Amino acid sequence: DADVTQTPRNRITKTGKRIMLECSQTKGHDRMYWYRQDPGLGLRLIYYSFDVKDINKGEISDGYSVSRQAQAKFSLSLESAIPNQTALYFCATSDFIWGGEQFFGPGTRLTVL
């Protein structure tokens, strides 16, 4: 089984709808991240969390919110989706060691019409 899973893998929705993307991990890591990937822009950080009680905004948090329900679960919500939120979304985890790698889920492709 994959260490980092994301659901759904694909989602098409309409402008104004509320959407939740879910991420679960079995690596036992405290740190979790949400990124979006757009062609030519690489990965941009939306939110990150160091533990269940710690949530931090990344560089592009406007229009998004997150919930850290447990060490293993980190959800991303779009309260009112808009077309420019169409992107590939990745969840990632890492441990507390500085310079350590991040482990990524397979991604959720979201299309907002």
Added chain:
Amino acid sequence: GDSVTQMEGPVTLSEEAFLTINCTYTATGYPSLFWYVQYPGEGLQLLLKATKADDKGSNKGFEATYRKETTSFHLEKGSVQVSDSAVYFCALSDPNTGGFKTIFGAGTRLFVKA
């Protein structure tokens, strides 16, 4: 702020050709440097890393050397295969930001023809 710049793609090579993907960085401290690879339909996975100047990271025939004097971390492979076709991301993790945020380059898509 910190940033990573890598060569634009796509890069198209024939099998067994030599590969170089350039990467330069800007950071206030002494970052760790990474190359991640993304195969079609998958998330990113770590390819190699280097944590201090002059370190060489290597994996699966790929290599990159941490060059502090030129702030570079170029990815090389002597003989590419069709299975190397993917998107490659250069990235850094800066201790001055707590070391927990990773800054990614825009990615370079590699196509290898048989």
